[in-house]
Amino acid sequence: MNGLLKDYEVGDFFDEMFSAPGVVRPHYELVARRLGEMADGELARKCVLAEKSYLNQGITFTVYSGDEGTERIFPFDLIPRIIPAKEWEHVERGLVQRLTALNLFLHDIYHEQRILKEKIIPEEIVLSAKHFRPELIGFDVPKNIYIHICGTDLIRDRQGVYTVLEDNGRCPSGVSYVLENRQAMKRVFPKLFHKYPVRPVDRYAQDLLAALRYVAPHDNPDPTVVVLSPGIYNSAYFEHSFLARSMGIEIVTGNDLLVQDARVFMKTTRGLKQVDVIYRRIDDDFIDPTVFRKDSVLGVPGLIEAYRKGNVNLANAVGTGVADDKVTYYYVPRMIKFYLGEEPLLPNVETFLTSDEAERKYVLENLENLVVKAANESGGYGMLIGPHASREEIEKFRAAIIDDPRGYVAQPVISLSRSPSFCEGGAEGRHIDLRPYILSGEKTSIIPGGLTRVALRKGSLVVNSSQGGGSKDTWVLDDDEPVPESGQMTNPSALRPPPSALS
Amino acid sequence: MLSRVADSCFWLSRYIERAESNARILDVNMQLILDFEDQAPPLVQRHWRAVLATLEDQELYNELSQEITPDAVLEFVTFEKKNPHAIVTSIANARENARTVREQISSEMWEQINRTHLYLRDGRGRADFNDSPIDFYRRLVDQLHAFQGTTDATMLHGDGWDFIQLGKYLERADSTSRVLDIKYHILLPSGEQVGGNADITQWMAVLRSCSGMEAYLKTSVGQVTGWQVAEFLVLHDEFPRSIRFCVDQLDSALHRISDCDRGHFSNEAERLCGTLRSSLDYTTIGAVFQTGLHQFLDQTQLRLIQIADAITQTYCQWKDE
Structure with missing residues (x-):
């Protein structure tokens, strides 16, 4: 190895690029060669170029401190993550299977509740879930689709097995970075793209619009679809506006909409115009102050009534948060068996429920070795990473678990796979995850790859942008043939079955 | 929209x-x-x-x-x-x-x-x-x-573009009237005459502030007088920063938005704008100076404010707000 990868340490992790120190996996060979050939400072210069283009395009999120917001870019790592076609095929099948089961589950718990009656999942787990919405029981959503857009976070364990870390079935964000990262990479490394059969990602917006149009009320063939955003002060506003622009539809805030006779209208210069489908990027809690949180100023009074009368559809459906619950997560492999009669293709991470007495005892005795997560938090908040935590933090979580056993789960610390990432002076291994975006419409489609998030802080396992995370472009190869075969590639059929969550 | x-x-x-x-x-x-x-x-x-x-x-x-x-x-x-x-x-x-x-x-x-x-x-x-x-x-x-x-x-030259035109020409008409008004606020240095060197220099500055020097010279054969500069900046029908030109563009954008024929009005903004437009079409600089340039400009600014308010009320505000 020379150049940037000269002193690269593989470490005791699954490394995406290296199968052993100095041995590059076949599908990374061209990238490794290109990095090796780079002159001193070339990558750093390219990095500055890419950052400048993000800044000029306003691809930023705002961090507020004092009276003035500072706009930051989401750090972008120029070394791509590459997924061979065969590996991806397996991941894709696993995700379709998982999302199919989750949609069936949501329909079931808001209707017959078979899975509860047959005691596959304890009834109290679902009924006590923070985001379970009894208001929607018996309500039929168009085409029986609840999660139209799902972001499922995957990690690879020490053996490289793709494992599900969590499902985001409410308002998963980040897809705009997938599309913008690809643009940036094409600018910075145009030649590499010629050499790799990288599957394009730019159909996402069209697929999303098709999925949204498909679920219009009353099978309206020409529905008006809008994106509902909390507004420009929301940290994901760039993405909301990006998606609206890419779909060629309006972006609205709560104040732009009003409800009359259980129909939703937007206020236009030519009067009121009826809205049929709302891709909402506001959580259930804030969407209608007459039904959920009364203090919400972001929502639209009367929206839920219009929704229940079937005059407008919301994506994602109201009440999907129960599927995000980390206690529900524990049961997803059982859901798959129950609804589909199949074995899960993608395993869960081994999880302990603190609501179970025996497991709670184990968790409380081993807090310093475990990761504890609040059942209903996201974005890396409400999390304890035992080995990195202080005595105080551990005791705080111990008290919290005892106080609310249903509110937490625990998992062993997983050594996420690492990928070479550009750091000061060279490339170093950094932990990564992967969030593919899954669309459920007439068919289920998945963006090839998704968002690879990278924990840029040395040794950190937290990839969230709020906690020092960045992202990489993710290349799914269309065809593995041009890349020479080698025994070092992970063969999907060799993936081991999931470690049973039941044991 | x-x-x-x-x-x-x-x-x-x-x-x-x-x-x-x-x-x-x-x-x-x-x-x-x-x-x-x-x-x-x-x-x-x-x-x-x-x-x-x-x-x-x-x-x-x-x-x-x-x-x-x-x-x-x-x-x-x-x-x-x-x-x-x-x-x-x-x-x-x-x-x-x-x-x-x-x-x-x-x-x-x-x-x-x-x-x-x-x-x-x-x-x-x-x-x-x-x-x-x-x-x-x-x-x-x-x-x-x-x-x-x-x-x-x-950009698509649709409603959004037309609202951009409204903002542009309203502000521009207002700005030209203010620049012209500078001349009212600046006193001539003592001993200087109206029409003297300092006076002409000031009128030239007014023209430059509106990017109008070159265009003006093409229409006025080299003479710079207060009368002619004011006529040029208020009433010229081809200079893109004259008040009349701006109001005409404003009127035209308003009618594109409403699909109403020009010469008619379908809302208050169009009525106010049409009134201003026709008064500019049929006035002379002599009449303006008779009113007093400063008073005329003051009134014009007021009418522009009323048009802006009417645009907001017609298109941008809802009763529940």
Whole structure:
């Protein structure tokens, strides 16, 4: 190895690029060669170029401190993550299977509740879930689709097995970075793209619009679809506006909409115009102050009534948060068996429920070795990473678990796979995850790859942008043939079955 | 289009035009003062006070600063964040409005205004200003012109574009009337006659502040008189910054938005704008001077404000708000 990868340490992790120190996996060979050939400072210069283009395009999120917001870019790592076609095929099948089961589950718990009656999942787990919405029981959503857009976070364990870390079935964000990262990479490394059969990602917006149009009320063939955003002060506003622009539809805030006779209208210069489908990027809690949180100023009074009368559809459906619950997560492999009669293709991470007495005892005795997560938090908040935590933090979580056993789960610390990432002076291994975006419409489609998030802080396992995370472009190869075969590639059929969550 | 979006397009455009016009006013007056034979501070101060009066910034300026110096005025009108009309504030506001309508305007427009905003924010603008304020203002005006060009070349010429035209021409008509009014606030140095050298220099500065010097010379065979300059800036039907031209464009955009025939009106904004337009079409500069130029300009500014309010009420506000 020379150049940037000269002193690269593989470490005791699954490394995406290296199968052993100095041995590059076949599908990374061209990238490794290109990095090796780079002159001193070339990558750093390219990095500055890419950052400048993000800044000029306003691809930023705002961090507020004092009276003035500072706009930051989401750090972008120029070394791509590459997924061979065969590996991806397996991941894709696993995700379709998982999302199919989750949609069936949501329909079931808001209707017959078979899975509860047959005691596959304890009834109290679902009924006590923070985001379970009894208001929607018996309500039929168009085409029986609840999660139209799902972001499922995957990690690879020490053996490289793709494992599900969590499902985001409410308002998963980040897809705009997938599309913008690809643009940036094409600018910075145009030649590499010629050499790799990288599957394009730019159909996402069209697929999303098709999925949204498909679920219009009353099978309206020409529905008006809008994106509902909390507004420009929301940290994901760039993405909301990006998606609206890419779909060629309006972006609205709560104040732009009003409800009359259980129909939703937007206020236009030519009067009121009826809205049929709302891709909402506001959580259930804030969407209608007459039904959920009364203090919400972001929502639209009367929206839920219009929704229940079937005059407008919301994506994602109201009440999907129960599927995000980390206690529900524990049961997803059982859901798959129950609804589909199949074995899960993608395993869960081994999880302990603190609501179970025996497991709670184990968790409380081993807090310093475990990761504890609040059942209903996201974005890396409400999390304890035992080995990195202080005595105080551990005791705080111990008290919290005892106080609310249903509110937490625990998992062993997983050594996420690492990928070479550009750091000061060279490339170093950094932990990564992967969030593919899954669309459920007439068919289920998945963006090839998704968002690879990278924990840029040395040794950190937290990839969230709020906690020092960045992202990489993710290349799914269309065809593995041009890349020479080698025994070092992970063969999907060799993936081991999931470690049973039941044991 | 959404009422909120129409409102943002309108204001985005007003702020761009305002920043451009302020940059030009500062550039021209700075140069004009350099030409003064007498650089006595009271004279210079009186001149800048007149400029501040035109920009309606005098009160705030007095609150923030002790005395009037050229540097302090330039700083105040260009960079002072507490000044709601400062160039940096206008650009930041334009950009904030653009951000809320990013899916309506083209990416090229967004990137153009965002670049200008970053240029002023990250120190490059300040560095250029320190090197040469004149070059700095020119560069800024160029960037804002580029925004106008990008807008015309890349955006759908539909409702959104028309609301941008409304904002642009309203602000521009207002700005031309203010620039012309500077002449009312500036006193001639003692011993100078109306029609004398100093008077002509001041009228030329007024023309330059409206980018109108060259165009004016093409229509007036080399003579610069107050009468003719005022006629040119108020009533010329082809000069793109004359009040009449702007009001005509305003009227035309309003009728495109409503699909109502010109010469008729379908809402209050159109009625007010049509009235102003026809009075400008059928007046003469003699009649204007008979009323008094300052009074005429004052009235015109008032009527423009009424039109702006009517536009907001017709298109951008809802009863529940």
